[in-house]
Amino acid sequence: MAGPHTLAETERTVARRLAGLPIDHQSMAVTSNLFRAANAVRNYMEREVLTPSDLTWTAFVVLWVTWIWGPAETRMIASEAGISKATLSGVLNTLQARGLVTRRKDEQDGRLVVVALTPAGLRLIKRLFPKINAAEQEACRTLSAADQERTADCLRRMVEVTGKEPAEP
Amino acid sequence: MAGPHTLAETERTVARRLAGLPIDHQSMAVTSNLFRAANAVRNYMEREVLTPSDLTWTAFVVLWVTWIWGPAETRMIASEAGISKATLSGVLNTLQARGLVTRRKDEQDGRLVVVALTPAGLRLIKRLFPKINAAEQEACRTLSAADQERTADCLRRMVEVTGKEPAEP
DNA sequence: CGAAACTCGTTCGGCCCCGCATGATTTTCC
DNA sequence: GGAAAATCATGCGGGGCCGAACGAGTTTCG
Numbered sequence: 001m002a003g004p005h006t007l008a009e010t011e012r013t014v015a016r017r018l019a020g021l022p023i024d025h026q027s028m029a030v031t032s033n034l035f036r037a038a039n040a041v042r043n044y045m046e047r048e049v050l051t052p053s054d055l056t057w058t059a060f061v062v063l064w065v066t067w068i069w070g071p072a073e074t075r076m077i078a079s080e081a082g083i084s085k086a087t088l089s090g091v092l093n094t095l096q097a098r099g100l101v102t103r104r105k106d107e108q109d110g111r112l113v114v115v116a117l118t119p120a121g122l123r124l125i126k127r128l129f130p131k132i133n134a135a136e137q138e139a140c141r142t143l144s145a146a147d148q149e150r151t152a153d154c155l156r157r158m159v160e161v162t163g164k165e166p167a168e169p
Numbered sequence: 170m171a172g173p174h175t176l177a178e179t180e181r182t183v184a185r186r187l188a189g190l191p192i193d194h195q196s197m198a199v200t201s202n203l204f205r206a207a208n209a210v211r212n213y214m215e216r217e218v219l220t221p222s223d224l225t226w227t228a229f230v231v232l233w234v235t236w237i238w239g240p241a242e243t244r245m246i247a248s249e250a251g252i253s254k255a256t257l258s259g260v261l262n263t264l265q266a267r268g269l270v271t272r273r274k275d276e277q278d279g280r281l282v283v284v285a286l287t288p289a290g291l292r293l294i295k296r297l298f299p300k301i302n303a304a305e306q307e308a309c310r311t312l313s314a315a316d317q318e319r320t321a322d323c324l325r326r327m328v329e330v331t332g333k334e335p336a337e338p
Numbered sequence: 339c340g341a342a343a344c345t346c347g348t349t350c351g352g353c354c355c356c357g358c359a360t361g362a363t364t365t366t367c368c
Numbered sequence: 369g370g371a372a373a374a375t376c377a378t379g380c381g382g383g384g385c386c387g388a389a390c391g392a393g394t395t396t397c398g
Contacts, residue, residue, distance in 0.1 A: 007325055010249065017237050023302050026317045027309040031210055033324035038207035039251050041200055044331035058384060068186050074347060080179070082208050087385050089348055094383075111346040111393050133192050140196040142326045147319070148195045154320045155202035156176055157311045162213035227354060243377065256355050258378055263353075280363045280376040 007036075034158075041139050049131045053124065058083060060128065062091050063117070066101060067125045071116035073106070100124060176205075203327075210308050218300045222293065227252060229297065231260050232286070235270060236294045240285035242275070269293060 005013070015025060042057050050060055058081070065080045066072065078088040092115065095101045100121035106112035117125065140148055174182070184194060211226050219229055227250070234249045235241065247257040261284065264270045269290035275281035286294065309317055 005249075007328060014237055021299075023299075024306045026314065026321070027305040028302060029321040030309050030312070030317050030324070031305045033321050033328065034203070034207050034210060036251060037324040037327045038203050040328045040331045041203060056384070068183055075345090080174075082205065083384085084386055085347065086349080086387075090384070109346085109394070113347060130190075130192075133197060136196040136200045137193045139327050139331050140199050141330055143199070143323050145195065147323050148199050150316070151320055151323045152195070152198040152202050154312055154316050155199070155206040158206045158308050159176060159202065159209045161310055162209045162308050225353070244375090252354085253356055254377065255357075255379085259354070278364070278376085282377060 034155075041135075044139065045132060045135045048135055049128060053128060055128070058087070059091055059095060060132070062088065062095065063100060063121060063125050064129065066115055066117050067122070067129075071114050073112045074115060077115055095121070203324075210304075213308065214301060214304045217304055218297060222297060224297070227256070228260055228264060229301070231257065231264065232269060232290060232294045233298065235284055235286050236291070236298075240283050242281045243284060246284055264290070 011029065018025075046057050050057060055063075061081045062077060062083075065077050069076065069080060074088055074092070075085060078085045081088065083091070092101060092103065096103060099118055102116050102118055104114045104116065106114050143151065180198065187194075215226050219226060224232075230250045231246060231252075234246050238245065238249060243257055243261070244254055247254045250257065252260070261270060261272065265272060268287055271285050271287055273283045273285065275283050312320065
């Protein structure tokens with residue numbers, strides 16, 4: 001990520017290259033570091049925790065959501081995991097083939113499919129989640145408690161603002 | 170993203186479900202909102218700015234990096250864009266087919282490939298970037314200047330901590 | 339009751355994404 | 369000068385990712 005340039009160097013060069021244009025540099029700094037950080041943390045967790053268990057980040061998230069939200073319909077899992085239903089279908093095929101989740105038709109409503117963890121899936125997520133949380137702690141190591149609280153809050157507000165709104169009849 | 174639950178509701182449920190486990194909730198709140206926010210902002214920009222021009226987020230980033238860092242080698246563009254060289258190869262194929270970038274062998278070093286914007290590519294990025302910056306401003310709308318500064322700084326620190334380090338012989 | 343409208347999950351086509359292997363090129367170091 | 373090591377971009381295979389189209393199932397309402 002850092003590549004041949006440091007973060008500070010990169011940001012300086014961009015600012016110089018954009019001199020003269022009427023650009024809001026502050027919000028640009030927030031969003032570009034948002035993407036950088038999300039990528040860096042995600043890669044860090046895959047590298048340190050997930051790859052040894054042959055899991056992708058998305059597969060882990062789906063496993064986690066299924067654990068937290070109990071047996072649940074696919075539409076709900078997709079929403080909580082932040083992926084589309086189409087993507088979830090593929091991920092579930094993979095997880096099901098590895099014997100980590102099961103699919104079952106709902107008896108009341110035949111359109112619904114209920115996803116649940118298998119015992120093996122439950123064992124895996126219980127073993128992996130503490131390691132992921134340790135990695136989260138590591139990623140936030142240099143942030144004070146106040147920093148963490150404020151950062152989480154600011155990120156929440158950004159989600160609220162950009163969350164889907166394309167609906168104005 | 171928000172799906173059937175609000176952000177606050179989701180976080181409360183997770184906390185209740187994880188009660189008893191020795192989990193650091195604060196860093197979990199930071200990272201989970203980090204991924205949520207990155208997804209939400211990215212989708213927002215694709216929806217509002219990029220899709221009308223038939224560009225993906227990654228293709229836009231590659232175009233932007235090529236603009237900022239002038240004609241440059243692929244390895245450098247990949248690093249700045251936060252993607253692998255392999256991914257960049259594919260993206261460049263797409264952009265080249267649409268006549269937005271050119272590839273040219275370096276004359277000094279035959280291994281290198283220099284990527285440059287075509288006039289059409291330059292026109293496109295110049296037209297799109299102000300709209301992206303407006304979207305960035307919108308995403309940060311509810312954050313004070315101090316919030317923005319502090320958030321950007323915290324995100325930078327998270328990048329530093331998790332940035333690739335797998336080198337200890 | 340029964341047709342129309344709606345909801346749900348899956349498939350499909352196209353792109354992004356990566357690690358790895360490969361071939362081309364340059365540099366290092368006898 | 370020439371073999372070995374290093375560097376670079378690309379192709380490939382497997383998977384994630386989405387919108388759109390589809391078929392099966394359910395609800396609405398005349």
